[in-house]
Amino acid sequence: MARRESAGTGSERRLQWQRIVAAAAIGAGLAALGYWNSGRTLAAARKLNYSCNFSPKQMSDWTFPHAEDWVSKTEDGMTYLHMLRPRDPGVPRRPLQFARLTNVNVGSFDLSVKTRREGRSMIIVFNYVDTLHFYYTHVSRDRGTVQPVHNGIFLVDGAPRRRIAGLEAQPALPDTSWHTIRVVRNAETGLIQVYSDVQKGxxxxxxxxxxxxxxxxxxxxxxxxxFTDFHLHSNDAGCTPKVPAARALLQWPQFQP
Structure with a gap:
């Protein structure tokens, strides 16, 4: 009887050890990308902090639609991500030329990044489910009242992108200097806020x-x-992206420049 109890304890210990080894492997993978979970179990992996200046080594953290279009550059001691060329938007009309942080899904988050435009505008994509379902904020030199598809928050939901915020806002990138953009998302309440260093609120x-x-x-x-000086914080990481069931969409004019 004692032997059977001992054997059962040994089996449980082996199973526990396997779980520890598996958790350590997951942790090593997250650590390689600069993630840590600050005391939460690795199985949950809910808390994430990630920073990136786009050094050559950090470029492997990102997935690029066309790798030849993106390079890590250094200027006055600062390393940054440079886009070499644009690409045509998709049909239905939506952006396709953006790098994605590999294998990292977040619900609620707080993101900041410095960006510098060469043309009129840049974008930050978030809650990306697939190429037809995501949000992006378009930060531009133009007001939305001047360019209806510039400077605001946009939704791509299986159709041409459409504005959901920012029509009257001042330009987020008024010049070609570096500007800090911050995106705050609360997935539970639905709130999305985009900040630029051009104003406080x-x-x-x-x-x-x-x-x-x-x-x-x-x-x-x-x-x-x-782009440079990228920081992402989330207490809602490791979620599973889902395309929502069909629902009534916000009514907004469809602009096709």
């Missing part, structure tokens, strides 16, 4: 529940520019 703000989990991306609709 949110530049764009909206409540929307279409997508509550997905990847982060950086790029441009159809131009080029640069």
């Amino acid at each position: 949110p530049l764009f703000s909206v409540v929307d529940h279409h997508f509550t989990c997905g990847q982060i991306g950086l790029g441009s609709f159809d131009e080029t520019g640069d």
Whole structure:
């Protein structure tokens, strides 16, 4: 009887050891990308902090639609991500030229990045589910009242992108200097806020529940520019992206430049 009890204990210990080894392997993978979970179990992997200046080594953290279009550059001691060329938007009309942080899905998050435009605008993609389902903020030299598809928050939901916020906002990137853009998302309440260093409060703000989990991306609709000093914090990482069931969409004019 004692032997059977001992054997059962040994089996449990082996199973526990296997779980520890598996958790350590997951942790090593996250650590390689600069993630840590600050005391939470690795199985949950809910808390994420990631920073990137796009050094050559960090470029492997990102997935690029066309690898030959993106390079790591250094200027005055600062390393940054440079877009060499634009690509045509997709049909239905939406941006496709953006790098995505590989294998990282977040629901609620707080993101900041410095960006510098070469043309008129840049974009930050978030809650990316797939190529037809995501949000992006378009940061531009133009007001939305001047260019209806510039400077705001946009939704791609299996159709041409459409504005959901920011029509009256001042330009987020008024010049070709570096500017800090911050995106704050609360997936539970639906709140999205976009900040620019051009003003104190949110530049764009909206409540929307279409997508509550997905990847982060950086790029441009159809131009080029640069990114550096990227920081992403989330207590809602490791979620599973889902395309929502069919629902009534917000009514907004469809603009096709």
